[in-house]
Amino acid sequence: MIGDRSVLVVHDDRMLEHKPNAGEPFLPGRLDRRVREILNGLGIKWDYPEHPGRLSAIMDYLNANPIEGVRFTGARPATDEELCRVHTRSYLSDLYRLRGQSAWLDVDTTAVSPGSVDAAEVAAGAAIMAAEAVVNGEAESAFALCRPPGHHAEPVRARGFCLFNNVAIAAAHARQKLGCERVMILDWDAHHGNGTQSIFYASSDVLFVDTHRAAPFYPGTGLLEEVGAGLGEGTTVNIPLPGDTGNLGMMKALEDILVPATQWFQPDLILVSAGFDPHRLDLCLNLTYDGFRNMTRLMQDLAETHCNGRLAFVLEGGYHLESLSQGVHAVLETLAGADVPPLSEAGFSEIEAAAAFHLNAFRDDY
Numbered sequence: 001m002i003g004d005r006s007v008l009v010v011h012d013d014r015m016l017e018h019k020p021n022a023g024e025p026f027l028p029g030r031l032d033r034r035v036r037e038i039l040n041g042l043g044i045k046w047d048y049p050e051h052p053g054r055l056s057a058i059m060d061y062l063n064a065n066p067i068e069g070v071r072f073t074g075a076r077p078a079t080d081e082e083l084c085r086v087h088t089r090s091y092l093s094d095l096y097r098l099r100g101q102s103a104w105l106d107v108d109t110t111a112v113s114p115g116s117v118d119a120a121e122v123a124a125g126a127a128i129m130a131a132e133a134v135v136n137g138e139a140e141s142a143f144a145l146c147r148p149p150g151h152h153a154e155p156v157r158a159r160g161f162c163l164f165n166n167v168a169i170a171a172a173h174a175r176q177k178l179g180c181e182r183v184m185i186l187d188w189d190a191h192h193g194n195g196t197q198s199i200f201y202a203s204s205d206v207l208f209v210d211t212h213r214a215a216p217f218y219p220g221t222g223l224l225e226e227v228g229a230g231l232g233e234g235t236t237v238n239i240p241l242p243g244d245t246g247n248l249g250m251m252k253a254l255e256d257i258l259v260p261a262t263q264w265f266q267p268d269l270i271l272v273s274a275g276f277d278p279h280r281l282d283l284c285l286n287l288t289y290d291g292f293r294n295m296t297r298l299m300q301d302l303a304e305t306h307c308n309g310r311l312a313f314v315l316e317g318g319y320h321l322e323s324l325s326q327g328v329h330a331v332l333e334t335l336a337g338a339d340v341p342p343l344s345e346a347g348f349s350e351i352e353a354a355a356a357f358h359l360n361a362f363r364d365d366y
């Protein structure tokens with residue numbers, strides 16, 4: 001029943017101060033300047049999809065539709081030491097120099113505005129707080145509403161709207177400071193978490209499982225054969241999916257691959273890189289809210305079985321404001337103890353209802 005379980009949502013308005021401006025001129029000498037000129041010549045306007053309205057939409061929906069058992073807390077910024085566990089010193093120094101400025105960082109669309117570096121530090125801190133809350137027993141599960149997102153950010157590079165790799169920073173913190181030896185990360189965002197993969201590619205202490213729309217879909221990585229290297233060989237698990245994969249396919253991927261991987265790995269903590277772009281409204285995969293509910297319940301069951309229920313979610317992508325806000329709500333309701341409806345092929349329940357409506361018309365004895 002909703003309210004049976006305690007859920008902590010970490011949210012902080014400072015993350016709204018990351019306001020990338022798509023009109024910011026590119027750094028000189030870049031190929032992209034040429035691309036921009038071509039787009040401008042064609043009259044195509046390109047807006048930055050990762051904007052503050054994403055978080056506002058989520059908070060507005062949660063405020064209008066409160067969930068029993070869910071409480072909120074603000075976040076603290078991550079420290080330099082915490083960021084340094086997954087990013088290089090030179091990358092961090094370069095980013096700190098951009099504090100208070102507007103600039104483009106990378107070819108694939110990561111921009112900063114004057115409040116961006118502070119916002120990104122708070123986002124990473126929010127992810128850390130979610131992990132701390134479940135390890136320290138402050139809540140049965142937690143959800144960090146992070147912005148900018150993190151899973152494309154690599155040790156040395158901002159990519160794909162991401163500055164700091166929030167989920168990786170939380171995993172590294174759990175290992176370093178919270179006594180967790182083994183951390184499992186499921187990344188169910190529709191895009192491959194290239195940054196998280198690269199950070200832990202040679203680590204045997206972090207199991208990274210990623211379901212995503214297969215390359216050449218952005219960022220083009222996440223092939224089946226990318227399984228980790230060195231000591232980390234076998235602890236990277238990629239599950240590339242065709243774009244029309246729906247709820248049943250996603251659940252099959254998790255049940256057939258994630259469940260045995262979790263049994264083998266025996267994590268002390270489970271983190272979820274939760275993007276909501278697998279929802280069909282975001283046009284990347286073909287999931288519905290019931291899909292997210294079932295995935296969440298499976299993660300709860302795995303956490304109960306293997307790590308005293310320790311389960312923390314970190315927001316990644318999701319750009320359609322309706323599916324983003326209602327998707328987060330569906331996950332939080334499930335974490336709070338809501339019943340989860342059984343899944344069937346899309347349209348089956350409506351067809352069963354239609355059959356019940358029509359069937360008597362075909363009976364002579366009625």
Ligand SMILES: [Zn+2]
Nearest residue numbers: 189190191317
């Ligand atoms: Zn995504």
